[in-house]
Amino acid sequence: MRVLSTIKFTVLRMVRNYIVLLLLLVVPILLITFFSYILSGVTTETGVPLRDENAMQMVLVFQLFGGSIVMYMIYNDLFTENKMRIYSLPFNQTMYAFSIMLCGAVYSILLGVILMVYAQLVLGVVWGNWVWTIYIISLMAILSIIVCLIFTFSVKKYKIAERLSEVYGVGFVLLAGFFFPMPENAFFDFFGTYGNPLTLSIGAVHEMDQSNLGEAWFQANILLGAIIILFMVMLILGRRRMG
Amino acid sequence: MTIFKFALKRSFSNTTNLIFLTLFPIACIFLPNGEDWPFLPYGYQYFGILILFVGIRLATIILEDREKGVVKRLAVAPISHFQYLSQNLLAYSVILILQCILVVFGGVLYGQELYQPGWLLFLFVSFSFASLAIALAWISIYRKKDVSFLVYMSLIFIVIILGGLMIPIEIFPDLLKRIAIIFPTFWLAEGLNWIVFGENILDFLLINGVLWLYTIIFIIIGSTRKIY
Numbered sequence: 001m002r003v004l005s006t007i008k009f010t011v012l013r014m015v016r017n018y019i020v021l022l023l024l025l026v027v028p029i030l031l032i033t034f035f036s037y038i039l040s041g042v043t044t045e046t047g048v049p050l051r052d053e054n055a056m057q058m059v060l061v062f063q064l065f066g067g068s069i070v071m072y073m074i075y076n077d078l079f080t081e082n083k084m085r086i087y088s089l090p091f092n093q094t095m096y097a098f099s100i101m102l103c104g105a106v107y108s109i110l111l112g113v114i115l116m117v118y119a120q121l122v123l124g125v126v127w128g129n130w131v132w133t134i135y136i137i138s139l140m141a142i143l144s145i146i147v148c149l150i151f152t153f154s155v156k157k158y159k160i161a162e163r164l165s166e167v168y169g170v171g172f173v174l175l176a177g178f179f180f181p182m183p184e185n186a187f188f189d190f191f192g193t194y195g196n197p198l199t200l201s202i203g204a205v206h207e208m209d210q211s212n213l214g215e216a217w218f219q220a221n222i223l224l225g226a227i228i229i230l231f232m233v234m235l236i237l238g239r240r241r242m243g
Numbered sequence: 244m245t246i247f248k249f250a251l252k253r254s255f256s257n258t259t260n261l262i263f264l265t266l267f268p269i270a271c272i273f274l275p276n277g278e279d280w281p282f283l284p285y286g287y288q289y290f291g292i293l294i295l296f297v298g299i300r301l302a303t304i305i306l307e308d309r310e311k312g313v314v315k316r317l318a319v320a321p322i323s324h325f326q327y328l329s330q331n332l333l334a335y336s337v338i339l340i341l342q343c344i345l346v347v348f349g350g351v352l353y354g355q356e357l358y359q360p361g362w363l364l365f366l367f368v369s370f371s372f373a374s375l376a377i378a379l380a381w382i383s384i385y386r387k388k389d390v391s392f393l394v395y396m397s398l399i400f401i402v403i404i405l406g407g408l409m410i411p412i413e414i415f416p417d418l419l420k421r422i423a424i425i426f427p428t429f430w431l432a433e434g435l436n437w438i439v440f441g442e443n444i445l446d447f448l449l450i451n452g453v454l455w456l457y458t459i460i461f462i463i464i465g466s467t468r469k470i471y
Contacts, residue, residue: 019390019393019394022393022394022397023393023396023397026397027397027400027401030401031400031401031404034401034404034405034419035404037415037416037419038410038414038415038416038419040416159259160258163259179285179289179409180274180275180277180285180289181275183275
């Protein structure tokens with residue numbers, strides 16, 4: 001368990017990366033604030049203030065981009081810059097990779113929770129079910145990390161993997177129809193509903209707010225299933241790349 | 244015009260740039276119409292965002308030169324800083340103008356309802372120049388291109404929302420409505436509204452004038468920094 005002693009430094013490196021903090025904390029805070037000013041007083045058909053709805057969507061949207069820091073650290077430590085050093089250390093490299101993933105997930109979830117707290121305390125957004133929302137945020141964070149790592153392992157050039165991770169984030173936001181309505185056919189219908197982690201997570205939080213337990217668990221479990229399958233894929237790809 | 248030629252070549256050599264410069268504008272043409280808002284098809288409402296991104300991608304090439312020390316070599320070469328900058332900017336403007344022409348006339352051919360395509364093209368070209376100038380001023384305060392791009396990206400998100408490009412400005416609270424005027428995206432949104440409803444040509448020229456003013460100011464800011 002010598003890996004444990006590295007966790008402190010992993011955390012420090014993550015916190016010191018101010019670009020990530022800017023993109024995943026400051027920008028969403030600004031956006032949520034602006035939107036809540038713009039949308040104050042408007043309600044949806046179900047009577048929920050549009051502001052609350054929007055804050056929830058923002059928190060989940062920015063989880064899509066949470067994997068970038070893990071991707072960067074794994075690539076740096078295990079494939080390029082620090083490769084020699086890390087491999088000469090007397091600990092299990094696989095465990096080290098997992099510890100980075102775990103730290104990244106916790107960090108990403110923490111940022112999400114900070115956003116939630118900010119929205120509640122400063123803007124007065126009411127969160128239906130804290131525990132459930134945090135659970136969904138965790139699923140999204142872990143999924144994003146796994147997807148980013150799959151990109152890192154499967155593409156030769158890191159630059160392209162980075163771009164792909166952005167495509168993953170922006171693409172699913174687009175497919176969810178946030179910017180403009182998607183054309184209606186089988187492909188877009190699937191990726192606008194059950195094939196899209198963003199709509200799944202938003203749906204899960206919604207259903208829980210209206211206490212439709214069955215549907216909420218169903219949507220969350222699809223996410224969990226995707227995580228498990230992609231985790232296997234990631235393990236296989238990662239073994240090939242590292243070995 | 245050697246630098247001009249190579250600036251053009253370099254802009255297209257990068258895969259990401261190629262996608263930004265060709266695929267995305269073509270995708271813009273085919274986006275659907277909105278229901279109540281925006282008045283123009285989505286692709287044209289959001290084309291401004293793309294112009295901002297293309298602007299920073301192109302201007303980053305100058306930053307890359309600075310990072311690699313090419314600018315220092317240029318300083319001892321028999322070529323002035325003015326020539327280097329003007330030819331680079333000329334190449335980028337040519338690319339941006341071509342892109343605007345592609346989007347506007349592609350839309351006309353495809354049959355999108357664009358009201359006044361000629362003026363729309365003029366507006367996009369003005370905004371392209373403003374975007375390029377802002378990007379140039381932006382990179383002059385950075386040394387690392389990744390950092391400059393990422394921070395600019397987050398800035399774009401905020402500016403397009405506050406400028407009223409993604410949400411109609413009418414529903415903003417008063418304070419935000421007044422603040423919006425300082426963002427170039429606000430003037431783009433105004434211009435797009437003029438394309439649909441406007442009658443008085445002077446209003447439109449005023450809108451473009453403001454964009455040109457942004458261009459001049461930011462070009463001056465951006466061109467003062469030479470080597471580092």
